[in-house]
Amino acid sequence: MAATSVVVLDRGNNTTCTINLHGATVVSWRVNNQEQLFVSKQAKFDGKEPIRGGIPFVFPQFGPWPFGPQHGFARITRWNLEKAPERLQSGDVEAIFSLMDSDFSRSSWNYQFRLTYRLILREKELHFNIAVYNPSKELTFSFNMLLHTYFKVPDVRRCQITGLQGCTFVDKTRDGSIYQEARDVVTINEWTDRIYQNTSQEHIITNVVSGRKMRIQKYNFPDTVVWNPWLDRAKDMSDFGDDEYPNMVCVESGHVSSPVILLPENQKEAFFDKNTCEPELIDALKDIPKNYANQIIDLVKQQHVEQNLNHLKKSENLIDFSSFNEEANEITPSFMESSATPNQKLRRRSTFSMSPSQSLYYSLTSDNKLGVLQKKNGYCGCHRELFPPKNDSLKKEWAASVIGAHVKRFLTRRLLKTEKVQALVATVKGVLVCAVELHCSLCLSHCIF
Ligand SMILES: O=P(O)(O)OC[C@H]1O[C@@H](O)[C@H](O)[C@@H](O)[C@@H]1O
Numbered sequence: 001m002a003a004t005s006v007v008v009l010d011r012g013n014n015t016t017c018t019i020n021l022h023g024a025t026v027v028s029w030r031v032n033n034q035e036q037l038f039v040s041k042q043a044k045f046d047g048k049e050p051i052r053g054g055i056p057f058v059f060p061q062f063g064p065w066p067f068g069p070q071h072g073f074a075r076i077t078r079w080n081l082e083k084a085p086e087r088l089q090s091g092d093v094e095a096i097f098s099l100m101d102s103d104f105s106r107s108s109w110n111y112q113f114r115l116t117y118r119l120i121l122r123e124k125e126l127h128f129n130i131a132v133y134n135p136s137k138e139l140t141f142s143f144n145m146l147l148h149t150y151f152k153v154p155d156v157r158r159c160q161i162t163g164l165q166g167c168t169f170v171d172k173t174r175d176g177s178i179y180q181e182a183r184d185v186v187t188i189n190e191w192t193d194r195i196y197q198n199t200s201q202e203h204i205i206t207n208v209v210s211g212r213k214m215r216i217q218k219y220n221f222p223d224t225v226v227w228n229p230w231l232d233r234a235k236d237m238s239d240f241g242d243d244e245y246p247n248m249v250c251v252e253s254g255h256v257s258s259p260v261i262l263l264p265e266n267q268k269e270a271f272f273d274k275n276t277c278e279p280e281l282i283d284a285l286k287d288i289p290k291n292y293a294n295q296i297i298d299l300v301k302q303q304h305v306e307q308n309l310n311h312l313k314k315s316e317n318l319i320d321f322s323s324f325n326e327e328a329n330e331i332t333p334s335f336m337e338s339s340a341t342p343n344q345k346l347r348r349r350s351t352f353s354m355s356p357s358q359s360l361y362y363s364l365t366s367d368n369k370l371g372v373l374q375k376k377n378g379y380c381g382c383h384r385e386l387f388p389p390k391n392d393s394l395k396k397e398w399a400a401s402v403i404g405a406h407v408k409r410f411l412t413r414r415l416l417k418t419e420k421v422q423a424l425v426a427t428v429k430g431v432l433v434c435a436v437e438l439h440c441s442l443c444l445s446h447c448i449f
Pocket residue numbers: 050070071148172193194225227252
């Protein structure tokens with residue numbers, strides 16, 4: 001039966017990671033042939049029950065739930081192998097799994113979603129990167145997520161866990177009462193079931209017997225669940241041996257105390273005003289979630305407005321150029337004489353500055369006697385009749401500035417098409433996509449040292 005088919009990442013040197021497609025459950029992680037994960041001898045691999053051990057994937061619910069199975073449906077659903085194991089240049093091995101909504105998922109949680117689960121097997125590290133997408137156009141959803149890692153230990157009573165000091169925790173063994181952890185290292189000597197909140201980004205599990213250490217590093221997983229059923233509860237579980245509890249400790253990284261809320265716009269598709277944005281920007285933004293794309297577009301729009309305002313301000317000065325008084329070396333706007341107050345004239349004169357290239361972004365319309373500058377289909381042009389040159393040298397100067405500006409624009413367009421600039425654009429785009437992905441994904445790594 002395909003329900004328990006597995007995918008193996010093999011890094012060489014007896015370093016492997018095995019993922020069962022049932023729940024995308026990591027069922028083995030061996031480093032130099034040493035198993036790091038606990039899987040019960042009683043675990044069921046029937047493609048129905050969750051696998052007792054390894055790293056079950058808890059989504060979209062942590063704990064019991066009126067609508068569906070405990071800890072959600074992801075750990076009991078068959079996942080897709082999105083990308084078969086592939087060796088990276090570093091020698092590490094990567095595979096990607098995915099899960100989408102189905103009739104089964106919608107029967108308990110009626111939302112469209114898409115999960116990608118990327119695993120990278122490094123020399124002594126197992127790295128996870130998870131992304132959740134909400135492809136809906138109108139529905140927001142919220143969820144919990146947790147990687148329910150069962151670490152294999154020689155004796156749980158001799159283990160120490162750091163990174164919990166000062167954190168509040170919900171103690172499920174004491175009716176969900178809330179306490180604060182005072183210890184700098186937490187040890188386990190009884191049934192333990194705690195949800196620690198806002199924990200450190202790093203935990204170290206020291207196995208006192210062997211001195212071996214496991215480092216957990218997490219990003220966007222604010223909570224840490226510490227669980228061991230101990231003897232009595234072990235006896236109640238059909239898929240867990242009575243004597244197995246000393247050999248495991250669950251230190252589970254998750255987002256469970258508060259829900260993660262995913263807005264419908266968080267889809268990887270962007271819709272925006274094509275008139276406001278450059279085609280290159282539109283292209284770059286297609287790869288990032290709509291809400292981020294919209295924020296970037298808003299910024300660009302704002303910049304456009306500011307730039308236009310600046311140009312309009314400059315345009316007032318440009319108009320002044322129309323009646324340049326050579327002798328006085330100052331400007332007297334002939335067609336504004338009647339409407340402008342002396343103060344306005346003074347202000348315009350005193351702020352005069354003119355750059356031909358700026359002037360060419362706009363075209364002055366001759367019917368607009370107040371000289372409001374208008375952008376013409378993004379193309380620049382000047383109405384020569386509004387700039388009657390007084391003499392030959394001024395004519396030449398003006399012609400030179402017009403030609404100079406056109407040449408600049410021509411060269412800029414050519415420059416933008418060069419391979420180097422295109423490569424820069426691609427890099428900027430890549431960085432943008434990477435930054436956004438980092439922002440909306442969850443990362444976890446387990447590393448032995
Ligand atoms: O038996 P399950 O559904 O795999 O859950 C195991 C344990 O998982 C832990 O994460 C929970 O905090 C415990 O309350 C729960 O008992």
